[in-house]
Structures are given as structure tokens and as C-alpha cells.
Amino acid sequence: MSLDTFNKECDTPNQAIDGAWLSARGLFCERDERILFSNLNFDFFPGDIVRIAGPNGAGKSSLMRILLGLSAGFDGALFWHGQDMNKSLYDFRSQLLYLGHQVGVKGGLTPEENLAWFNPKASQTQIFTALKKVGLAGFEDLLTHGLSAGQQRRVALARLFLCDKPLWILDEPFTAIDKEGVAELEQVVINHAQNGGLVILTTHHELNVPVKTVMLGTQESEMPLC
Amino acid sequence: MSLDTFNKECDTPNQAIDGAWLSARGLFCERDERILFSNLNFDFFPGDIVRIAGPNGAGKSSLMRILLGLSAGFDGALFWHGQDMNKSLYDFRSQLLYLGHQVGVKGGLTPEENLAWFNPKASQTQIFTALKKVGLAGFEDLLTHGLSAGQQRRVALARLFLCDKPLWILDEPFTAIDKEGVAELEQVVINHAQNGGLVILTTHHELNVPVKTVMLGTQESEMPLC
Amino acid sequence: MLMALLKRDLLLAFRARGDLLNPLMFFMIVTSLFPLAVSPDPKLLGVIAAGVIWVGALLATLLSLDLMFKNDYEDGSLEQMLLMPQPVMLMVLVKVLVHWLVAGLPLALIAPLLGLMLGLPNGGFQPLVISLLLATPILSLLGSIGAGLTVGLRKGGMLMPLLILPLYIPVLIFASSSVLAGVQGSSYTGHLAFLGAYLALTLVIAPVATAGALRISLAR
Amino acid sequence: MLMALLKRDLLLAFRARGDLLNPLMFFMIVTSLFPLAVSPDPKLLGVIAAGVIWVGALLATLLSLDLMFKNDYEDGSLEQMLLMPQPVMLMVLVKVLVHWLVAGLPLALIAPLLGLMLGLPNGGFQPLVISLLLATPILSLLGSIGAGLTVGLRKGGMLMPLLILPLYIPVLIFASSSVLAGVQGSSYTGHLAFLGAYLALTLVIAPVATAGALRISLAR
Amino acid sequence: MWTRLKRLYHKMGSPKWFYEITSQWSPWILLVGSALMLTGIVWGLAFAPADYLQGNSFRIIYIHVPASLLSQSAYLFMAVAGLVGLVWKMKMSFVVAKVIAPIGASLAIMSLLTGAIWGKPTWGTWWVWDARLTSMLILLFLYFGVIAIYNAIENDEMANKAAAILSIVGSINIPVIKYSVEWWNTLHQPATITLTKKPTMAPEMFIPLILTILAFYCWFAVWVFARTRNEILFKERKTNWVKKLLNNDKGAQL
């Protein structure tokens, strides 16, 4: 699906389509007197992989924070499972896994302890398996702040293997990850969608995955380099 | 050139090859009782584009900090223009432009003021041209911390257009930069090398540029994902 | 989840064991500046001891407040916490509890030693310890509001005292005058009752206000 | 390059204009805590005024030290500065100068007002201001060492006072006793001469030590 | 009834309406305030008898007391405005709160200064740690905290909300602070110097005082309105009605 599908006048202006998990109607966001997006409408369904795309400064991160309810500076309506987001906030959050620019990994804890706090219910074996899957076997007991940039992000990515949350929102999850790592992460994302989950992500990497795209800021805010 | 060219026993164990700008002999680095690299020898010449490659945690950033003289935890010898690095430190630094994981951009200053402080000698027109080249025309007067992740890095990258330092050391310069941006940056790097500069960089992106590669940590420290 | 947070924070505090002593050391150094700055005269020191110890405790708590949310903000865990399916208020209460255990309680335990050094008269020791036990939670609670409001600001360090110290004044007054009352041999239950009431008040207000403050700081 | 740094830092300080007042406000609030904690009795206050003001100034400087290198470290500019082809010492001197202008000098200027409020006897005002003018640069200089040593640590906030306060003690003693001498009507040039000598000493030592400390902090 | 209230609420939330209505009111309030002030001052300064103890220095009372009273009420206004903004999401209310902060702080400073000036001849000292004085000083610190928050946070909306939270918490604490300060002072030592008790004042002094207090409230309202209108113009400078307004102004000047 392309930009038009999302941005065109919506048939059901004030309610979500049946069966959609996350829907938006008439989203509008302005920063520093520059309109980032206006009248944005979309419906995301289970099984979708949605890529929010656009050049630097287009408003991708801003849109994600709006979806998450972390940002108040916007107009429009959001729906979760067809219900007004404000009313189903608890349900939304209990189904959500979010990784942002900052991933919430504690330098003063070991990778194992970090995961244990995110998923208090996970057993030690589960945690070890997850860490092994992200290539951190043997690093479980070092403090995280001694790891390299990419390794620290891998600790956070291990959460993708641990949790059973159906909705993933990932802001540039591939930052600092090496090439093989990226390829394997893509596979994880595909698997999740095939199992009926919904993945919303941004990335500047080329993706080898079939995705829906929400394109932001293609007109005025495009910023070519040189 | 591949790993072997660099890592093999060196013909001139205790001095640099004539004409080489930056040379290393027998570099050795250990972290947390894991050997990151040992007996690393190389000579970089003007016109080279050198990529330090390797999976996450291989020691790329560590090697760069050693070259810069910011890290003391290593063995071996470094040469700048054939001279011992410690003796030619002033000359080395006056020829160097370094961009690290943190790029040194001040959130409380505007992009213009940021560049003015890095290059006190640059005129305002030069600064504006550089900002325009990185696609920040129109953002000169906003405070930098209000910009997006990619835009903030672009402010730092504008330094590449401003300065006449021959040696560039860039640690993942493409992080958070969008696709066109990356392509154009690659061109900038090529131009610099063709004009007789030396560029040393790391990146997990696919590069469309002919480079020399220093490969780190391919054996034991490889870390596949999944 | 709250238990997990409590466990995590205590673990982090324990990891940075050395840091645990810092508020305490600060408290001791600051109070021992006064004999040097004012006068070594034991009689004079005895008179000002209660006040000096209390001001020291207040400043020590204040300095340690910076840690309450800052690290979590910087590495993104605060964001994660706000996105968890649970009231932010409760999370704040856990944070305050940890702060009090780490930075408030030790002050109450070490205070008698400082009283001894400054020549606090005998009757003052009991009210000193009791008032510290009652009032340090208030300091942590009110402090959490300031910490929440300033967490997103890079220059939070100096702003917080400005926001919070005026609110600390009732605590300071009642606590230090309870010690004075103890020294003079009069009853100090009235003062302590006031502190208890103020504790109840802040226990109601502070978590709500801090939760709001955190939301605002993260939306910035 | 040094001029550019000076310009940049002053610009940054000016941008955060509101923050400029914070050390000052902290100073005022802390000193006014003492009458509340100790006693409003003007006679007693007059006796302890010099000491209280000096301890307040010391703590205010201490808190503002956090800003000296921390921001630059976090956004990577400190790294950039260390890689510039110029002695790190000189850069440190510029940083200290800015810190003193922003956080030290204002204290000296506001101190008479606080002296008035605490009922400092008349003879004390002149030595109070002179000693503050002479000694606040020492505080900034010595403080830069502590700031440099702790800059890489996430929990620097509470560690710094421990490193630095002991070094501040001679300053505190001589400065506050110069005020006392002034109050008693005796000569205080001796004390001030000592402060001058200490200033010269730290001016030589501190930049070198701080430059070393920064190297170490960044290599970590 | 409910719908009318709701309509009023929407109206008050609209900057344009606020701008227009206050533009209409301000001159009248200013007029009333100035008339009150003039009578009060003339009566108080020229006709009221000199105090038998303090001589003529007591006449500073006509600035001191209104400023003291008003700086306290202003804090309350600010907190209420902040609360309204937070709960009912009324943007105008935030603007009013923001505008009050510096005004309230300057009134507090005025109270402290006039008090100090008054204190020198009557008590022989600029400052004592009396309960009233101390709590006024703390009020000033509370104002400074709120202003510092406005300064520290770049984003307007966030700054407004943060300052609202702080001022609400502050206003809940004001009674506690006041009570504790008063209580503390009587406990430590019997106050050697107390402020003149209220009812003991002669009516010739008292009535002009009431007049000036009322005048101060009027002036305060005008001041707040003027600064709010400035803020509105700046915030809405991109909207049509402001552009039109400014153009009209220009036209009128030409």
C-alpha cells in the first residue's frame, strides 16, 4: 500500500475499520510551525508489517511517540481494537513492546538482569536462550556498559525473543547492528507478523521484507544532501 | 586489500613504510580478558579509503580510539608520517577531523553557532553553504536539540564540507542518515580521497565505494544472531 | 512488575555500593564544616547543632535526588516504565521507597554520631533520630516532584533546589524545633505529630504530582 | 580557538539565562535556611553569619561544578576538544574562567545583602566581599579537578563533594576568619594574603591536574 | 444552564474572544483603579494624621500592605489558573498563569523592599526573622521556582504544564508554610517586634488603605490583561484575525 491509500479521504471518518488493531483518523502534527503531517488516516491489521518511511526530520519518531501516547502535541483520533485509545490505554499497553532510539538497557546490570526486569516472569533458561539467540552467549555476566554499541542494542533486541506481546513498535531497531544481524532480525519480524502479530517500524536500511509503507514528508520537507 | 595483507608479518617491524601517513606495528588490545586484536600491522596512504570492518563487539571503535590517542589500553607502535606518534601528536591533531558515536553537537546552540565554534575561521557564507549542502537550509536558526536524530547528525557532518583537514576518522558516520543522504555522503568521501585525503571509517552499511578493509574479530568473536 | 522494579533498583543501588555512602559522607563533611567556619566554641556549637545537622540532612537528600529518575531517563527505561500497563503513581512510590532506603534512612542512623561531635545536649538525641525517621520520607516524596519536573533538562542539577527547598521549610522548622524542645526538656510530641500529618499529606499529593510531572517531562 | 571556546561557552550560558541565576538563588535559599533551623535571634545570627554565608557560597559553587564538563562530555564535544591541536590546560583555564564568571562572581556581589539579612556586624562586610572575590576563583580551580575526575561517571553528582570539600577547607578557614577579624575590628590582611597565595598556587596546579584528569576520564 | 456554561467555557478558551473582551474592559478597570488610588493616596498622604509613634514614615503603608496582600493572592490566582488549564485543557488559562508569575514576584519584591525601608526607621534594622517577613521571603522563593521552570523548559506547552503542577503543589503548601513559620517564631522567642495590629488603626488611616488595596487589585487586573494580550498576539501572530488587527492598527497610524 502506498501513501495515497493512507492519506486519502477516509470512508469512515470517525471510527475504525472492523478488525483493525491500530487506527488513526485525521492525525495532524506541527513542530516549530512546520506541519509534519496532516489528515493522516490508517488502519493496521494483525499480520501487517508497517514501515514508517521518510527522510530525516520527516516526523517518523514523532508519529511513533504519538501512537504510544507519549506525546501530547497533536490533533486527531487514535483507536485500538476499534475503541478510543484513551479508553483502552491499559489494554494497549499490556500488548505493546516498544524499542526507541534509547533502548532502556541499564549499564549497571548484566544482560541477564536487564532481561529479568523487563520480563519478571521469564525463567533463567528462557533468558539464556534469548541472549544466545542475539549472539551474547558468554556475555551474560558482564556489566552491560562494558559492551560495544551494537552489543548493547542486542541486549534490548533479545526482548523480541522473550515476550509474547502482539504489537511491536520499533524505532530504527537496526542501528549499530552488523549485516548478518540485520538479516536475521528481518526474519524475526517476518515470523512475528506471520504468527498474527503487528509490527510497526522505521529504518533507513533497505528492507528485504514485504511491507506496507506510510510515507511522511515527501513534499516540502525533503532534504537532499549536498 | 584484505585482512591478510595487514595482519601478516611485517617487513619493517619497527618503522613505517615511506610515504605512509598513518602506520601501526604490532598493535595489541585486550578487553575484559578477551583479545580484540593482536599483532595488527598496517600502513595507510593518502588517497586511501579504509574501512575497519567486523561484527558487533569486534573492536572497531576501540581501534579508532587507540589511533586517536584517546585510549591507553594497548601495546604496539603508531606512526604519523613515519614519525613516532607521540612525537608528532601536535601535527597529527592539527590534520585530523574525527566524528565518533557522539558527535559533539551542542543542543543549546543553533546549527550555525555549532559550526562556527568548530571552525572559528570560517565565514558565515561558508557555514551557510555547508549547512545547505547537508540539507539543513532553513534550520540554521533553530536550536539543535529540537531537530530530529538524523538532522542532528547532519549538523556534525556539515563539518566535512567546511574543513580542510586531510585525515578523516569517522565512526559510523551513516547512523540515522536516510538513504539518499548515505549515497551522497559516500560521494563526499570518495572526493576527499581523490583529492589526496585519507579516510578511515566504520559502518555496517553496504558501501558502494572501493575501499581497503581492516577486518577485525572474524574468528572467535563472531556473533551470529539467532 | 512493581516487585521487579524494586528488586532492580535495589540491585543497582547495591552494585554501586560505593555510591551508597556518598550522601552519608556529604552529610558528615558538611556538618563538620561548621566548627571550622563558625567557631570551635563547644557552647556555641551545642546551640546551633540541631539546626546544622538538619540543614545538612536536607542538603544531602537534595543532592541525591538527582539520581532518582535521571539515569532511567537517559537510558530510556523511564519511557519503558511509563508504557507499562500499571499506574505510574505506584512506580513513583517504589522509586521513592528506594530513594529513602538508600539516602534517607542512613542519615537518621548516623545523625547521633554527628550530634555527639557537635556537642548536642543530651535531650536532643531522641527527637533528632525520631524526627529524621519521620521527616526523611517527606523529603524523598516532595523531592520526587522536583526530580520529575527537571528530569528532561540537561541542567537539572541547580534547578531542583530552587523548586524544592521552599517546600522543605516546614519540615526543617518542625524537625529542628522538636530537637530544640528536647534539649530544653519540654515535650516535642506536638512537633512530631505535625511531621506525621505532613507526611500523610505529601504521601497523597506527591505521587500524583510526580506522575504528572514525569508525563510532561517525557512529552517534551 | 580559545577565544571561540570562550565565546561559545558564554553564549551557552547566556542562552540558559534562567540558569545563570540558579547558583545565586541556591546561595540565598540555603543561607536563609539557617535562621529557620537554628534560631531567629539576631544576636546569635550575627555571630554565625560569616560562617553560614561562607558555607553557603561553598556549597553553591560545588553544585554548579557539575556543569563544568558534564554536558560537553555527554554530547562528545569534550572528546573533540581533547583532540584539538592545543594544550588542554589552556582549554581548562577558559572553562574555569567561564565557571567563575557565571557561578563565582555573582556570589561575591550578592553576599552583602545576605550579610544584612543575617545581621552581620558592620566591620564584616568589607572582608566578606574581598575574601569572596579572592577565594571563589580558588573554588572554581580546585573544583575543576574534581569535575574532571568524575566526568565519566554517571553518578558523579555525589562523588564530587567528597573529593573537593576537603580541599576547600583551608579556603573556608581563612576566609571566614578574615570576616571574623573584620567584625572584631582587627586586621585581616594576613588572611587575605594567604588566600592570594593559595590562589596563585592553585592557578599553577589545577589546570595541569584537570587536564590529566580529563585524559584519564576519557580513556576509561 | 449547562449549555450556557459550556458556551462560556469555549468562549473563554478562545484567545480572540479574550483579547477583545479585555480590550474593552481594561480602560474602565484602569479608570476605576486610578480613581480609587488617587482618592486613597491623597486622603492618606495629605489628610490622614501622622502616626503618633512612627510619624510620617507610616505612610509607606499605602504601597506596602496592598503589595503584600496582592502578591499572596496572585500566587493563588496563578495556581488556580494552572489547575484550570490542566484539568479543562483551557489554553488561555495557562497564558494567564504564565503572565502572573513575574507580576506576583515583583509585587513580593515590592513588599519586601517597602517593608525593609519602613523597618529601618521604625525598628532600626532592615530585616528581622519575623514570621510575616520570613513567609513573604519564602513566597518570593516559590515564585522564583515557578519562573525558573518557565525559563528552563523550551517547549511552551510543557513549560506551562510543569509550572502549573509546581504552583499547585506550592499553593497546597503555602498554608503549611505560613502556619509553621508563625508557630516557629512564637516558639523560639517572644517576638520582640511585632507589626502593628490591624484594628488598632484609626479609620482615617484605614479607609484610604482599603481604597488603595482595591486600586491595586484593579491595576493588577489591567496589568495581567495587558501582558496576556501581548502573549496572545505573539502566539497567534500567524492567524488571520491578528494579521487583520495589526494591519488595521497600521492603517490607523498612517
Ligand code: HEM
Ligand atoms: C521586609 C519587611 C516586611 C515584610 C516582608 C512585610 C510583609 C508584610 C505582609 C506579608 C503583610 C501581610 C498582608 C496580609 O496578609 O494581611 C504585611 C502587612 C503589614 N505590614 Fe509589613 N512587612 C514588612 C515590614 C513592615 C514594617 C517595618 C512595618 C511597620 C512597622 C510593617 C507594617 C505592616 C502593616 C501595618 C501591615 C498591615 C497589617 C494587616 O493589615 O494585617 N511591615 N506586611
Ligand SMILES: Nc1ncnc2c1ncn2[C@@H]1O[C@H](COP(=O)(O)OP(=O)(O)OP(=O)(O)O)[C@@H](O)[C@H]1O
Ligand atoms: N569501556 C569498556 N570497558 C570494558 N570493555 C569494553 C569497553 N568498551 C568496549 N569494551 C569491549 O570491547 C569490545 C569491543 O568494543 P568496541 O566498541 O570496540 O566494538 P565495535 O567493533 O565498535 O562494535 P560495534 O559494531 O557494536 O560498535 C566489546 O566486546 C566490549 O566488550
Ligand SMILES: Nc1ncnc2c1ncn2[C@@H]1O[C@H](COP(=O)(O)OP(=O)(O)OP(=O)(O)O)[C@@H](O)[C@H]1O
Ligand atoms: N522536541 C522537539 N521540539 C521541537 N521540534 C522537534 C522536537 N523533536 C522533533 N522536532 C521536529 O520535528 C521534526 C521531526 O522529527 P522526528 O524526530 O520525528 O524525525 P524523524 O522522521 O524521526 O527523523 P530521523 O530519521 O532523523 O530520526 C524535526 O524536523 C524536528 O525539527
Ligand SMILES: [Mg+2]
Ligand atoms: Mg527518528
Ligand SMILES: [Mg+2]
Ligand atoms: Mg562501535
